[in-house]
Amino acid sequence: MATLFQGLGALTSLSPSNSKRSLLSSRRSLSERKAGIFVVRSDARANQTGARKHDLLITNAVATKEGSSVASTSKPGHELLLFEALREGLEEEMERDPNVCVMGEDVGHYGGSYKVTKDLANKFGDLRVLDTPIAENAFTGMGIGAAMTGLRPVIEGMNMGFLLLAFNQISNNCGMLHYTSGGQFKIPVVIRGPGGVGRQLGAEHSQRLESYFQSIPGIQMVACSTPYNAKGLMKAAIRSDNPVILFEHVLLYNLKERIPDEEYVLSLEEAEMVRPGEHVTILTYSRMRYHVMQAAKTLVNKGYDPEVIDIRSLKPFDLHTIGNSVKKTHRVLIVEECMRTGGIGASLTAAISENFNDYLDAPIVCLSSQDVPTPYAGPLEEMTVVQPAQIVTAVEQLCQ
Amino acid sequence: MALSRLASSSSSSSSTVGSKFLKPLTAAFSLRRSISSDSNPITIETSVPFTAHNCDPPSRSVETSTAELHSFFRQMATMRRMEIAADSLYKAKLIRGFCHLYDGQEAVAIGMEAGITKKDAIITAYRDHCTFLGRGGTLLEIFSELMGRVDGCSKGKGGSMHFYRKETNFYGGHGIVGAQVPLGCGVAFAQKYSKDEAVTFALYGDGAANQGQLFEALNIAALWDLPAILVCENNHYGMGTAEWRAAKSPAYYKRGDYVPGLKVDGMDVLAVKQACKFAKEHALKNGPIILEMDTYRYHGHSMSDPGSTYRTRDEISGVRQERDPLERVRKLLVSHEVATEKELKDMEKEVRKEVDEAIAKAKESSMPDPSDLYKNIYVKGYGVEAFGVDRKEVRVTLP
Secondary structure, three states: OOOOOOOOOOHOOOOOOOOOOOOOOOOOHHHHHOOOOOOOOOOOOEEOOOOOOEEEOOOOOOOOOOOOOOOOOOOOOOEEEEHHHHHHHHHHHHHHHEEEEEEEEOOOOOOOOOOOOOOOOHHOOOEEEEEEEOHHHHHHHHHHHHHHOOOOEEEEOOOHHHHOOOOOHHHHHHHHHHHOOOOOOOOOOOOEEEEEEOOOOOOOOOOOOOOHHOOOOOEEEEOOOHHHHHHHHHHHHHHHHOOOOEEOOOOOOOOEEOOOOOOOOOOOOEEEEEEOOOOEEEEEOOOHHHHHHHHHHHHHHHHHOOOEEEEOOEOOOHHHHHHHHHHHHHHHHEEEEEEEOHHHHHHHHHHHHHHHHOOOOOEEEEEEEEOOOOOOOOHHHHOOOOOOOHHHHHHHHOOO | OOOOOOOOOOOOOHHHHHHHHHHHHHHHHHOOOOHHHHOOOOEEEEOOOOOEEOOOOOOOOEEEHHHHHHHHHHHHHHHHHHHHHHHHHHHHHHHHOOOOOOOOOHHHHHHHHHOOOOOOOOOOOOOOHHHHHHHOOOHHHHHHHHHOOOOOOOOOOOOOOOOOEOOOOOOOOOOOOOOHHHHHHHHHHHHHOOOOOOEEEEEOOOHHHHHHHHHHHHHHHHHHOOOOEEEEOOEEEOOOEEEHHOOOOOHHHOOOOOOEEEEEEEOHHHHHHHHHHHHHHHHHOOOOOEEEEEEOOOOOOOOOOOOOOOOOOHHHHHHHHHOOOOHHHHHHHOOOOOHHHHHHHHHHHHHHHHHHHHHHHHHHOOOOOHHHHHHOOOOOOOOOOOOOOOOOOEEEEOO
16 A cells, blocks of 8 residues: 655656755655655656745655556655654654644643654754643634744644534634635644544544534645655645644554655645546545455455545545546445545535536445444444445445 | 822923913814824823732823823724714614624723734724724724725625734634634734734633633643733623623632733723733733723624613713713813813814715725635645636636
């Protein structure tokens, strides 16, 4: 499931225009410190996108089929876990821009409940990595107020579910202030935290807030699923002038992957092609991506060729990538972790039906979690989320 | 209610001579009184002493000047006239939705402005028309926004409860009760982070004083030593509920517990000025402080509330006769012989004309274009194209 670069050889000659930028963590091998960033589009064309603040960004995700040949790269990258990738992204952005600060419960001296902010307080000080009391409504509001003046806070909810206490601040102040002030104030906050089902944490700690937040106008929502896109999305979210909610998943923090040494920033609005295919489009995000890939192995053995897309951007949907896929395969299966009622899958089903109805050979199938509070017992918890076997069955039915 | 006791400075004799001298001049300039021409300092005592909690109250003697008193009168008259005009506009259905009027409470907005600079930030709730005016907003912007026109300060998309002015650090204008206090503490945090040497005044009402997020924010502000000043504009009624029916302890200035507090006569513009100056000095050194402004609103909570079902008309007229902030300044000006009754009446007429002109101009302003519905939802990113819901294959940029 590692995503790799294609065809980098020709592109590494782009000008390093950022010699004055302070740099990357000490993990990077110094020989590769080129400071050049390059753009690779998913169809392997390469060009430079417009620069903002003298930076060039990789704005498009790249993915290859597993086992396909990869043009030789001179940079092998470094291996790390997903939470370390998040930390790397956060650290790089904090070094780059002194306005970036982190606030949340236990993010400072404790190092973060999932170690995403470990050692950042020692490096940047207490004023930039702030331990807040347990007052989500207040510190989310404070982050938003600080953002109105130009700071770029990264607000961490120890568990996404706790941010329900700050729903008013997120909905009314975060999402709507840019609009109601007639464009005077922008709110460049990042709200992040782990959510999702797993680890038997019980009903209140296994919530999927993307379904509640998706209607709020003015925010963007992204979900990361691999160390590569976690770091890229974290950086993009911090650089974005809009409020971004970054959904992480409790079970994915220990995923290991090799990511590039160079700096890269992913596009917040683009979906990731995980596995190109011909027979059916499977749309998924976050943890369900791994269940889908597991099911994909079984499906391939059975002779099916599923196309798997990690939608990554939950608001707005990347209907361009999704649409191209639907036009190719004519069948759609959505696998998500939200509940059946009012989840991301429900919205995505509606969006695809509205826009691509003529291209569908079969009704859209959406596999979601059951509409129940997540129980504690292990087998029951497994039953609430979609399992690979169900995905295989659904594809078989869809492709009849 | 006793008038402010006059303890004039030693320049009083010169001021009486000066005022005799000034009268013919002022008669000549009656159409356009330049306030900066007469600026004799005066020291006036507030009518009621400050009550303090966990701190030493500031002195009752307030330094001011004749020019400042003039400007107080003019601004208050403008605010009063503006709110009454908004009342008529609402009844004429030119202003829709919610309209919360501030008349009676003008002294708080004006006294605060006199005690601070435009670098300091103010954030308030939905009763924000006068606060916006005090922060440098124009009458045209106010009336246009109230009527939903494109020349409004929020381009017609905010309405009465969403006035903002970034240049002078006015952070709004918020509809949800109490939600602006954490925002205000966040602004104070940013001021500390950027070492601005400025403070933030987060205003809220007696109704909002019972919100939990207030205490959460106060705790964080005190913990992190933020230059935040929480100002409770206590007009004694949270919409229709009197303060004694909503709060077990209506001593809002004491509610901070470990945070010092000051109770101020909010109808006395000089007391408000003194308190805000004191609070700013305190906050820059010692962290948050709570100010409770004892004030009163003549209108109901909003235009749909007559304001007389939960309080007697006698009470309202009583406050109007004895504590009205505009009348207080008028009496000060007259008794100090800085201006005559006639000059002040003329000033009020000028103000009325200004307000009427602004309304007429605002009425001519156009409604927002339909395409404005989709503007300012997102800030355009770094040229990255987005793939929103579009019916073509082309990539679109987010609106």
